Amino acid sequence: MKRRISRPGEFIKGIPIAVWLLALVAIPLLFTFIMSFYSSSGLVIDRTLTLKNYKLFFTDSLYARILFKSIRLALAISVLSIAAAFPLAYMVSFKVRRGRNLLFMLCIIPLWVSYLVRIIAWRTILGNRGVINSALMAMGLIKEPLTFFLYNQFAIAITLTYICIPFVFIPVYTALEKIPRNLLDAANDLGANELRTLFNVILPLGLPGLITGFIFSFIIALGDYIIPLQLGGTQGIMFGNLVWSQFGFAFNWPLGAALGFILFIIAVTILGLTSKFGSTEGGFLGE
Amino acid sequence: MSSKRRASARGRGTGLKIYGTLVFIFLYFPMVIVLLFSFSPTRTIVGLSGLTLKWYQELFQDPGLLAAFWHTVMVGLCAVAIATVFGTAGAFFVTRVEFPGKGVFRALVMLPFLLPGIIMGLTLLIFFRNLNVRLSMFTILMGHVSFTTPLVMFQVSSRLLRMGPTYRWAAMDLGANPVQTFWHVTLPMIRTALIGAGLLAFTVSFDEIVISYFLTGTWMTLPVYIYGMMRFGLSPKVYAISTIILILSLVLITFMARYTGRSAETYRARKPDG
Numbered sequence: 001m002k003r004r005i006s007r008p009g010e011f012i013k014g015i016p017i018a019v020w021l022l023a024l025v026a027i028p029l030l031f032t033f034i035m036s037f038y039s040s041s042g043l044v045i046d047r048t049l050t051l052k053n054y055k056l057f058f059t060d061s062l063y064a065r066i067l068f069k070s071i072r073l074a075l076a077i078s079v080l081s082i083a084a085a086f087p088l089a090y091m092v093s094f095k096v097r098r099g100r101n102l103l104f105m106l107c108i109i110p111l112w113v114s115y116l117v118r119i120i121a122w123r124t125i126l127g128n129r130g131v132i133n134s135a136l137m138a139m140g141l142i143k144e145p146l147t148f149f150l151y152n153q154f155a156i157a158i159t160l161t162y163i164c165i166p167f168v169f170i171p172v173y174t175a176l177e178k179i180p181r182n183l184l185d186a187a188n189d190l191g192a193n194e195l196r197t198l199f200n201v202i203l204p205l206g207l208p209g210l211i212t213g214f215i216f217s218f219i220i221a222l223g224d225y226i227i228p229l230q231l232g233g234t235q236g237i238m239f240g241n242l243v244w245s246q247f248g249f250a251f252n253w254p255l256g257a258a259l260g261f262i263l264f265i266i267a268v269t270i271l272g273l274t275s276k277f278g279s280t281e282g283g284f285l286g287e
Numbered sequence: 288m289s290s291k292r293r294a295s296a297r298g299r300g301t302g303l304k305i306y307g308t309l310v311f312i313f314l315y316f317p318m319v320i321v322l323l324f325s326f327s328p329t330r331t332i333v334g335l336s337g338l339t340l341k342w343y344q345e346l347f348q349d350p351g352l353l354a355a356f357w358h359t360v361m362v363g364l365c366a367v368a369i370a371t372v373f374g375t376a377g378a379f380f381v382t383r384v385e386f387p388g389k390g391v392f393r394a395l396v397m398l399p400f401l402l403p404g405i406i407m408g409l410t411l412l413i414f415f416r417n418l419n420v421r422l423s424m425f426t427i428l429m430g431h432v433s434f435t436t437p438l439v440m441f442q443v444s445s446r447l448l449r450m451g452p453t454y455r456w457a458a459m460d461l462g463a464n465p466v467q468t469f470w471h472v473t474l475p476m477i478r479t480a481l482i483g484a485g486l487l488a489f490t491v492s493f494d495e496i497v498i499s500y501f502l503t504g505t506w507m508t509l510p511v512y513i514y515g516m517m518r519f520g521l522s523p524k525v526y527a528i529s530t531i532i533l534i535l536s537l538v539l540i541t542f543m544a545r546y547t548g549r550s551a552e553t554y555r556a557r558k559p560d561g
């Protein structure tokens with residue numbers, strides 16, 4: 001089909017959104033890109049262009065190591081989120097008839113529960129004097145509080161998984177709902193048992209939703225800096241913290257701009273791949 | 288059809304249901320904890336003795352917190368108003384104007400919502416610093432406009448796509464001018480999408496901290512203020528305000544669900560022709 005191009009007059013409609021796009025997305029990104037070639041000496045930003053920041057990223061192994069650690073943790077979080085959300089979506093989509101709407105709402109309500117409240121909740125549960133420790137001590141199982149719950153990668157993983165589950169649930173559920181039900185009957189009639197139907201029919205057809213969910217949770221986990229700050233302790237310094245600290249106490253904005261730009265490239269590449277292989281419709285924004 | 292067999296297939300899966308229940312417990316247990324702690328006179332949950340509203344009373348004696356609350360409401364309302372104008376205009380643009388590279392344009396507009404908040408936060412911070420704009424309510428508001436606009440645009444454009452152009456054509460055929468068509472035909476049909484998108488945008492804005500944290504000077508929104516409170520450990524007051532936020536978001540999403548029709552039924556596979 002030939003692509004139609006609208007009359008030039010129609011493009012007036014695009015002015016507001018184009019202004020918004022330039023002012024809040026394109027130009028800030030451009031400024032960041034330019035600043036990533038500046039350098040910082042003390043509190044002054046030196047505006048001569050240099051590749052110093054990128055060179056530091058590629059030569060000092062600290063940055064690559066932390067980025068690698070963050071990617072590994074984000075992958076683990078994505079896998080955990082899918083392990084929690086896929087069976088849930090499968091159950092709500094195929095196994096429940098009565099109360100489906102309620103169950104569906106229950107699955108996505110956590111999406112709209114405050115991010116900070118969720119962090120507060122997990123700090124309360126995992127803390128040294130937290131819920132788990134108090135319960136174990138009250139039962140007489142331990143005498144001293146266990147300290148390995150909080151301030152490590154485990155605490156970050158559990159909190160971020162908690163946050164990511166609804167983000168995975170929605171695209172997966174949408175993909176499962178699109179599977180024509182007569183295909184399941186056909187599989188059944190041809191003698192496939194439930195497990196076989198799951199692997200040969202449902203999983204291949206639901207794959208785009210799974211990919212989208214995986215990518216969503218990966219990006220959320222990779223970019224977060226507040227949860228590592230709150231629950232990660234010294235062990236849990238992630239790439240986001242490294243970027244953030246350049247604008248805080250390290251006060252090296254050009255380096256922060258370079259690291260931020262690297263994160264931007266990673267995120268955009270991954271999002272580009274999703275739009276190719278994942279399902280774009282029925283994202284968590286979908287009507 | 289094979290309803291009998293389907294029914295028997297439905298009967299199995301006990302293991303799945305147990306697993307699902309465990310996931311639900313995982314999802315809701317933390318919220319219950321926050322709720323309980325906000326009413327607990329002691330700081331522990333074991334040996335919970337009686338309930339108290341003491342912490343809620345203390346909230347109302349904290350002027351900084353109350354100010355932060357109103358700041359958040361103000362930013363949220365302004366962001367929703369601005370985002371609705373830009374987002375709706377954008378929705379009309381992408382659904383009605385054809386041009387090459389439209390897919391890329393749509394993707395670009397969605398970026399502020401899809402990118403990690405840290406990237407939006409730092410690019411806007413660098414942008415405002417370069418223009419010598421001081422961190423204030425304005426910078427926070429712009430941060431919120433950045434991610435609420437794509438949200439509104441997405442909701443409204445999916446409604447417009449679902450509507451199709453036939454109603455508009457009919458109105459035009461009957462002699463309505465573009466303004467009349469918009470006011471009497473299109474607007475009433477997208478009204479619920481607008482309300483739903485507005486509520487959604489407000490809920491997201493009310494809670495936002497990742498971007499705001501970069502753009503905050505001394506003028507603070509509620510999440511940034513609570514974040515400051517959390518630096519000195521979790522006081523019972525933090526649980527009380529968390530519970531209030533929890534209930535507020537539940538109320539908001541209930542309304543939202545009504546307007547966007549976001550329910551399991553709308554996700555059902557439609558007929559092949561539809």
